[in-house]
Amino acid sequence: MRDVLEAWQPVIDETIETVLPREIDEDYLASFFGAPSYRYDPQAIQRALADPIWELLDRGGKRWRAIVAVKLFEAFGEDPEEYLQYAAIPEILHNGTIIVDDVEDGASMRRGGPALHLEYGTDIALNAGNAMYFLPLKIITHNPGGFDADTRLQAYEMLMHELNRTHLGQGMDICWHNEQEVRVSEQAYFEMCACKTGCIGRIVARLPAILTSQSAETERLVADYAERMSVAFQIGDDILDVEHTLDQAGDFGKEFGNDIREGKKTLMVIHAVENAPENEVERLEEILWAADNTEAEIMEAIEILQGTGSIDFARERAERLAREARESLAAVDLEPEPADQLADFTRFVIERDV
Amino acid sequence: MRDVLEAWQPVIDETIETVLPREIDEDYLASFFGAPSYRYDPQAIQRALADPIWELLDRGGKRWRAIVAVKLFEAFGEDPEEYLQYAAIPEILHNGTIIVDDVEDGASMRRGGPALHLEYGTDIALNAGNAMYFLPLKIITHNPGGFDADTRLQAYEMLMHELNRTHLGQGMDICWHNEQEVRVSEQAYFEMCACKTGCIGRIVARLPAILTSQSAETERLVADYAERMSVAFQIGDDILDVEHTLDQAGDFGKEFGNDIREGKKTLMVIHAVENAPENEVERLEEILWAADNTEAEIMEAIEILQGTGSIDFARERAERLAREARESLAAVDLEPEPADQLADFTRFVIERDV
Numbered sequence: 056m057r058d059v060l061e062a063w064q065p066v067i068d069e070t071i072e073t074v075l076p077r078e079i080d081e082d083y084l085a086s087f088f089g090a091p092s093y094r095y096d097p098q099a100i101q102r103a104l105a106d107p108i109w110e111l112l113d114r115g116g117k118r119w120r121a122i123v124a125v126k127l128f129e130a131f132g133e134d135p136e137e138y139l140q141y142a143a144i145p146e147i148l149h150n151g152t153i154i155v156d157d158v159e160d161g162a163s164m165r166r167g168g169p170a171l172h173l174e175y176g177t178d179i180a181l182n183a184g185n186a187m188y189f190l191p192l193k194i195i196t197h198n199p200g201g202f203d204a205d206t207r208l209q210a211y212e213m214l215m216h217e218l219n220r221t222h223l224g225q226g227m228d229i230c231w232h233n234e235q236e237v238r239v240s241e242q243a244y245f246e247m248c249a250c251k252t253g254c255i256g257r258i259v260a261r262l263p264a265i266l267t268s269q270s271a272e273t274e275r276l277v278a279d280y281a282e283r284m285s286v287a288f289q290i291g292d293d294i295l296d297v298e299h300t301l302d303q304a305g306d307f308g309k310e311f312g313n314d315i316r317e318g319k320k321t322l323m324v325i326h327a328v329e330n331a332p333e334n335e336v337e338r339l340e341e342i343l344w345a346a347d348n349t350e351a352e353i354m355e356a357i358e359i360l361q362g363t364g365s366i367d368f369a370r371e372r373a374e375r376l377a378r379e380a381r382e383s384l385a386a387v388d389l390e391p392e393p394a395d396q397l398a399d400f401t402r403f404v405i406e407r408d409v
Numbered sequence: 410m411r412d413v414l415e416a417w418q419p420v421i422d423e424t425i426e427t428v429l430p431r432e433i434d435e436d437y438l439a440s441f442f443g444a445p446s447y448r449y450d451p452q453a454i455q456r457a458l459a460d461p462i463w464e465l466l467d468r469g470g471k472r473w474r475a476i477v478a479v480k481l482f483e484a485f486g487e488d489p490e491e492y493l494q495y496a497a498i499p500e501i502l503h504n505g506t507i508i509v510d511d512v513e514d515g516a517s518m519r520r521g522g523p524a525l526h527l528e529y530g531t532d533i534a535l536n537a538g539n540a541m542y543f544l545p546l547k548i549i550t551h552n553p554g555g556f557d558a559d560t561r562l563q564a565y566e567m568l569m570h571e572l573n574r575t576h577l578g579q580g581m582d583i584c585w586h587n588e589q590e591v592r593v594s595e596q597a598y599f600e601m602c603a604c605k606t607g608c609i610g611r612i613v614a615r616l617p618a619i620l621t622s623q624s625a626e627t628e629r630l631v632a633d634y635a636e637r638m639s640v641a642f643q644i645g646d647d648i649l650d651v652e653h654t655l656d657q658a659g660d661f662g663k664e665f666g667n668d669i670r671e672g673k674k675t676l677m678v679i680h681a682v683e684n685a686p687e688n689e690v691e692r693l694e695e696i697l698w699a700a701d702n703t704e705a706e707i708m709e710a711i712e713i714l715q716g717t718g719s720i721d722f723a724r725e726r727a728e729r730l731a732r733e734a735r736e737s738l739a740a741v742d743l744e745p746e747p748a749d750q751l752a753d754f755t756r757f758v759i760e761r762d763v
Contacts, residue, residue, distance in 0.1 A: 088573055092603040092636065094596040096581050103580030155539065158512070159532040178513040178583040185509065185539065186576035193573055196566045208558050211565040212550045219442055219547055222540035226457030227450050229532045242448035249446040282446065 056399045059126070060117050067121040067146060070139040071112065074147065075190060079105045087193065107175045107183045111150055114166035120259045121146035123400060127263040127277060129393035140199050141266060144191040144214075145258040151187025152221070152255065154180050159229065160317070188218070200266060209265050217254040217261070224250025231320045235344040237328040237336075244325050248286040256285030279383040284401045287376035290369050291404040293321040297357055297366060312353035318343040322372060326365040335359045377401040410753045413480070414471050421475040421500060424493040425466065428501065429544060433459050441547065461529045461537045465504060468520035474613045475500035477754060481617040481631060483747035494553050495620060498545040498568075499612040505541025506575070506609070508534050513583065514671070542572070554620060563619050571608040571615070578604025585674045589698040591682040591690075598679050602640040610639030633737040638755045641730035644723050645758040647675040651711055651720060666707035672697040676726060677719040684717040731755040 076083055079101040085091065124142035128135040135142065156162070157170040158181050164170060172180035195210050202210075227247040231239050239247075260281035264274035296314045303311070314321060324343065328336050342348055342356045360366055380401045384394065430437055433455040439445065478496035482489040489496065510516070511524040512535050518524060526534035549564050556564075581601040585593050593601075614635035618628035650668045657665070668675060678697065682690050696702055696710045714720055734755045738748065 084577070088577060089570060091600050092607070093600040094594070095577070095600055096584075096593070096597040099581040099584035099597075100577060102587075103584045104576075155535065159535050161531070176583075176587065177515070179580075179587070181509065181513050181535070182576060182579045182583055185542070186573070186580065188539070188542065189569060189572045189576060192569045196569055204559055204562050208562040208565070211562065211569075215543060215546045215550055215565075216443060218543045219540070222458075222536060222543060223438070223442060223449070223454060225536045226533075226540065227453040229530075229536055230450075230453035230457045233456075233530065233533070239450070240448070243450040243453075246445050246447040246449055253446070 056396070056403060059396055060119060060122055063122045063125055064118050066139065067118040067125075067143060068112065070121075070143045071147060074140060074143060074194065075105060075108060077105055077109050087197075103179055104183055104186055107154075107171055107179055108150070108187065110168075110174070111154065111166070111171055114168055116150065116166065118146050119400070120149050120255065123281065123397065124259050124263055126393045126397050127260060128267065130387075130389035130397060131263060131267040131269060132390055133263075133267055138200060138263070138266060140194045140197075141262055144194060144262060145255050147187050147191040148218075148258065149255050151184045152225075154184030154187070156225070158184070159225075202266060206265060206268070210262060213261050213265060214258060217258050220250040221254045224248070224252070224254065227251075228320075232318060235340055237320055237324060237340055237343075239320055239325050241322070241325060241329075244320070244322055245286065248289050249282055252289045253282035253285045256281035273387050276383045276387050280380045280397070280401075283376045283380035283383065284404075287373045287380065287401065287404040290322050290373040290376070293319070293323060294366060294369055294373065297323065297360065300353065300357060311350065312348065312357075315343065315353050315356045316348050318345075322369045323360045323365040326368045327360050327363040330363040330365070331359055335362070373404050377404045410750070410757060413750055414473060414476055417476045417479055418472050420493065421472040421479075421497060422466065424475075424497045425501060428494060428497060428548065429459060429462060431459055431463050441551075457533055458537050458540055461508075461525055461533055462504070462541065464522075464528070465508065465520070465525055468522055470504065470520065472500055473754070474503050474609065477635065477751065478613050478617055480747045480751050480754075481614060482621065484741075484743035484751060485617060485621045485623060486744055487617075487621050492554060492617070492620060494548045494551075495616055498548060498616060499609050501541050501545040502572070502612065503609050505538045506579075508538030508541070510579070512538070513579075556620060560619060560622070564616060567615050567619060568612060571612050574604045575608045578602070578606070578608065581605075582674075586672060589694055591674055591678060591694055591697075593674055593679050595676070595679060595683075598674070598676055599640065602643050603636055606643045607636035607639045610635035627741050630737045630741050634734045634751070634755075637730045637734035637737065638758075641727045641734065641755065641758040644676050644727040644730070647673070647677065648720060648723055648727065651677065651714065654707065654711060665704065666702065666711075669697060669707050669710045670702050672699075676723045677714045680719040680722045681714050681717045684719070685713055689713045689716070727758050731758045 074087075079097045081095055081097050084095045084097060084100060121142045124145060125135040125139070128138045128142065153165065154171050157165055158172045158177055162170045163173065168174070171183070175183075192211070192214060195207050195214075198207060224247050227243065228251055231247075257278045260277040261274055264277050293314060300312045300315075324339065327339060331339065339356055339359045342352045345352070381398050384398055428441075433451045435449055435451050438449045438451060438454060475496045478499060479489040479493070482492045482496065507519065508525050511519055512526045512531055516524045517527065522528070525537070529537075546565070546568060549561050549568075552561060578601050581597065582605055585601075611632045614631040615628055618631050647668060654666045654669075678693065681693060685693065693710055693713045696706045699706070735752050738752055
């Protein structure tokens, strides 16, 4: 899987450069955004969009959303080179959500550097993040693939559906984060993940299905694949945060016990609250709610999660979702080589050293 | 004009309630956003979306964007009651930009109350503001007007065009705001306004034109009308800020000399920088750049604007834009009564006591 990612990552970045070049001039602005009513200021757009967005992209990120889209085009028997700008759509959207999430969470670090709003100011960062919600959607209008009106409309309606649900998921997550009591059901937790993280995943899969005129059933199955894989990755991330804290390794690019410090209502926390004795539930909620925690408190919280078997429970759920993702994929008639690669992506849900 | 606004404002609010009810339940979520993958948490969506959004809407706002759209439907000879959800689209978008702008600017007050991010937290406010960018776009998919695929696609492509340019305008404005030197040309200033404020105005006009199958020329003319009126209002707002400061009235809902304190690069400032002696330009830039200003400094800045005739210049430009807006409107064959009302809207660009 690592070789697939490494081979395609530079191709994706070159593609993103065709949508948003590193150097902005008036010709680009007029051709991408349309003629100005008066006169654009390319220097301002350079600083407001190109500089912060390329700073974030150049810091890293595996571009797996774009690459899964590329592999789906291949799996549908198409030449992915003809669809590269479309494959970049969910990747640009995802990076936009990262900038906005970091403002919402008051995050300090991102991909080994200061969060963008700390480096460029909240105004620039937020506008750049929001611009990344609309910039890629313009690709459908530019129509480099020459699709008919019905296909373009279907793409827009799908994108509006998924981007609306993204904001429901983020809203649920934020709202729970602002409550001391953990009242979240497992079903609502999965829904939050399916919306917040899964909807960008669904775009990854549904866009290739729509643009290559797959059946509704195939579109549904590949969307299930991508949604479940995305949710499994989210749960896997949360497990890794706990495990790296236990290892005291701290080399995961996050701080020690980060999720507990942040008071994140992970699947492990939800399971523990449903299964731990009342005094431990209260203590766990107290530690998660506190403005800051000692290392001892973080270890105490993790011990509560371990005592209820919540880490194993979450691992089992993540693996089940990854298995369901593979089953959805297997139900579609796909080209064997890219299909195998797509199935492989789901096998790194918890071991993430790729 | 006031009676038109007062008659329609409650109708618009009732319409917005059909898009986002004040009370959220699972039935609404499933019918508006689609069936969940697992299970929604309506209580969280209530707190994350309905509560903050209705708090902002209930604080006021004239809903003029929706009402201009209503009048355009009438002017095209249609019954506006059949298009109300569509008329609400630019109004919801506009209110979303208000929430996001307030986070970007670090604003403290909005419509007589604390800015939403101060009352609900940056996370809730920002997610609600961003949700308001996508929520109304879902109306095109729900298709209450029963439009054909070509019309819906045209609506989406127009919306993507204008919402992209909105972010260019905001980017230009922010970028200039972050520079001490005022290097903005008049043409770039008008472009910033045409994008930042004008594009939502253009949606107000283009959506009724598209949905009632007007010619491309008619769509262009009504878009010009709405864009110029929006820019004229923006310039008028800036003039009012100076005039109310001169009156020391302070009853405009803004603080004394607010725009100068904020270092806003208004058309007046740009004109003064082009026309004042060098020492005054330096002094004006210094006052605008300072983290805070005394009342004497604010008066000094205003005297520089007066000395170069910049306030009169801006008033003349706002009035010219309003006149151009009326000329664009007059070039279209419209029902006379709503056409007169639409022309009337442009006459309140600087005297805003409506």
